[in-house]
Amino acid sequence: MYTAKFRYKMRPCYFIQTKPYICKLVNMSFASTIFAFLLFTFTFSYFSFKLLLHPKQKTTNQKKPPGPPTLPIIGNLHQLGTLPHRTLQSLSKKYGPIMSLQLGQVPAIVISSSKAAESFLKTHDINFASRPRIQGSELMSYGSKGIAFCEYGPYWRSVRKFCTLKLFSTSKVEMFGPIRKEELDVLVKSLEKASLVGEVVNVSEVVENLIEDIVYKMILGRSKYEQFDLKKLVQEGLILIGAFNLADYVPWLGVFDLQGLTRACKKVSKSLDELLELIITEHEQATNVHKNRHEDFVDILVSIMHQSIDHENEQNLVIDRTNVKAILLDMIVAAIDTSATSIEWILSELLRHPRVMKNLQDEIQNEVGNKRMVEEKDLKKFNYLDMVIDETLRLYPVAPLLVPRECRERITIDDYFIKEKTRLIVNAWAIGRDPNVWSENAEEFYPERFIDKKMNYQGQEFESIPFGSGRRRCPGIQLGLITVKFVIAQLVHCFNWQLPYNISPSNLNMEEKFGLTIPRAQHLQAIPSYRLAVVKHE
Numbered sequence: 001m002y003t004a005k006f007r008y009k010m011r012p013c014y015f016i017q018t019k020p021y022i023c024k025l026v027n028m029s030f031a032s033t034i035f036a037f038l039l040f041t042f043t044f045s046y047f048s049f050k051l052l053l054h055p056k057q058k059t060t061n062q063k064k065p066p067g068p069p070t071l072p073i074i075g076n077l078h079q080l081g082t083l084p085h086r087t088l089q090s091l092s093k094k095y096g097p098i099m100s101l102q103l104g105q106v107p108a109i110v111i112s113s114s115k116a117a118e119s120f121l122k123t124h125d126i127n128f129a130s131r132p133r134i135q136g137s138e139l140m141s142y143g144s145k146g147i148a149f150c151e152y153g154p155y156w157r158s159v160r161k162f163c164t165l166k167l168f169s170t171s172k173v174e175m176f177g178p179i180r181k182e183e184l185d186v187l188v189k190s191l192e193k194a195s196l197v198g199e200v201v202n203v204s205e206v207v208e209n210l211i212e213d214i215v216y217k218m219i220l221g222r223s224k225y226e227q228f229d230l231k232k233l234v235q236e237g238l239i240l241i242g243a244f245n246l247a248d249y250v251p252w253l254g255v256f257d258l259q260g261l262t263r264a265c266k267k268v269s270k271s272l273d274e275l276l277e278l279i280i281t282e283h284e285q286a287t288n289v290h291k292n293r294h295e296d297f298v299d300i301l302v303s304i305m306h307q308s309i310d311h312e313n314e315q316n317l318v319i320d321r322t323n324v325k326a327i328l329l330d331m332i333v334a335a336i337d338t339s340a341t342s343i344e345w346i347l348s349e350l351l352r353h354p355r356v357m358k359n360l361q362d363e364i365q366n367e368v369g370n371k372r373m374v375e376e377k378d379l380k381k382f383n384y385l386d387m388v389i390d391e392t393l394r395l396y397p398v399a400p401l402l403v404p405r406e407c408r409e410r411i412t413i414d415d416y417f418i419k420e421k422t423r424l425i426v427n428a429w430a431i432g433r434d435p436n437v438w439s440e441n442a443e444e445f446y447p448e449r450f451i452d453k454k455m456n457y458q459g460q461e462f463e464s465i466p467f468g469s470g471r472r473r474c475p476g477i478q479l480g481l482i483t484v485k486f487v488i489a490q491l492v493h494c495f496n497w498q499l500p501y502n503i504s505p506s507n508l509n510m511e512e513k514f515g516l517t518i519p520r521a522q523h524l525q526a527i528p529s530y531r532l533a534v535v536k537h538e
């Protein structure tokens with residue numbers, strides 16, 4: 001197994017070795033025994049409370065969207081299973097594309113068709129542009145003062161506008177090109193060595209390491225610190241934010257911290273805070289000494305600290321140190337797993353479909369020849385690559401239920417009444433596989449379906465929404481896509497890939513596991529063989 005350069009990598013299952021209490025809790029299924037216990041213990045007190053303190057409420061004629069029957073206290077939580085995007089897809093076949101659920105004490109609407117997504121994320125987007133408060137981000141992201149988990153309002157609008165202009169502009173995306181190239185070159189060089197001896201490479205692991213290095217250098221300026229294990233710490237934070245937390249659905253249980261998640265979040269967030277303090281201080285000192293050095297996200301955010309970020313806004317919002325830390329954390333959380341998981345699924349599908357792999361290699365070779373590596377400026381010529389990526393993102397939107405939204409004001413849509421604070425869950429996974437839109441071969445990986453359909457993910461199309469849509473759609477689309485395209489183009493141009501242990505392409509395990517994103521359940525492994533005519537690296 002090829003592991004020489006790539007150090008021990010923290011994945012949820014490895015977590016058991018160091019933090020068994022977190023791992024066990026994070027891996028709990030929704031239908032696990034805790035609910036049985038809760039059901040038994042609290043049903044009696046719930047009904048007593050309802051009967052004694054809440055006199056019977058008036059029934060109204062307001063029609064809720066259809067949905068499955070609910071249980072006391074837990075509502076429909078027990079029905080979600082280990083892969084909620086799949087369960088919700090099958091429930092929506094029975095109850096329709098706009099479906100009601102009761103998640104503990106939180107009323108929810110689940111959207112499962114592109115038509116419904118257009119209605120909620122375009123026509124009524126402003127009403128669903130807020131995020132619910134979730135305990136993980138409240139504790140880890142300084143009271144949700146970042147961007148991704150922040151509620152809708154003047155603060156979020158100003159921060160988002162600032163980030164879009166200063167961090168995600170085309171010129172900034174280009175400015176970080178040398179980091180992508182440098183890190184990818186290092187990986188190609190290591191894979192070349194592995195290919196000389198026919199080693200099996202843990203592709204999932206090396207891709208995640210690559211993306212981490214790119215993202216940390218772009219956001220923080222470097223990816224290693226002597227005092228802290230940056231990657232391990234952030235992975236712990238990612239696991240906790242993605243964990244199923246009972247307190248988010250039955251808030252009054254929060255004080256008991258039955259899963260131990262509050263304690264775990266506080267512990268990890270304390271270490272993350274120390275690390276971010278160190279990084280910011282380091283940048284403040286460096287900015288004073290080397291005024292013209294290469295800028296990263298921290299430099300840009302530190303340069304506006306204590307200043308107004310939106311002069312047109314009457315509120316004249318000023319960003320402080322806590323805001324900077326929260327924004328940085330949200331960026332890291334949003335950038336790493338999304339890009340790495342997308343690459344993992346694209347390579348998996350290419351390995352399962354040698355025909356598509358060959359077409360892609362031919363396309364790239366026709367443009368750049370076989371004597372040099374791919375450069376970022378080549379990417380715009382690769383139409384087939386775009387089709388492969390669009391097709392994979394359709395089938396594997398890495399955040400299958402996007403990031404939850406919250407209804408800001410009561411509203412009636414399609415004759416259904418939706419009350420304030422209802423949670424909106426958009427099943428992007430089900431939308432991308434809708435046979436009414438994608439024909440009866442919707443489940444098949446077939447990039448050619450995009451020959452006449454160019455996706456731009458700018459909020460105009462709702463048939464496939466891997467980056468979300470509307471005001472809360474991903475602001476890092478350009479950055480994410482260029483990284484994914486460049487990595488895929490380089491890896492398939494420089495190497496032929498073969499599955500190990502006599503696994504045939506059609507037998508490659510494609511199971512997924514649910515978390516903050518849906519990565520492969522089993523790491524992807526493959527044997528690279530170098531295919532360029534000239535060995536570029538000495």
Ligand code: HEM
Pocket residue numbers: 147148149150160330331334335338339342398399402403404466467468469470471472473474475476477479480481484
């Ligand atoms: C292939 C890569 C990526 C995918 C598939 C992806 C996907 C998503 C999705 C599905 C959302 C939620 C959208 C919604 O609620 O409607 C999101 C939000 C977000 N993404 Fe990305 N993302 C990617 C890369 C990135 C990168 C590289 C960054 C930044 C460095 C980034 C920053 C964000 C932020 C800040 C948000 C929160 C936006 C808000 O709430 O206003 N993403 N992303």
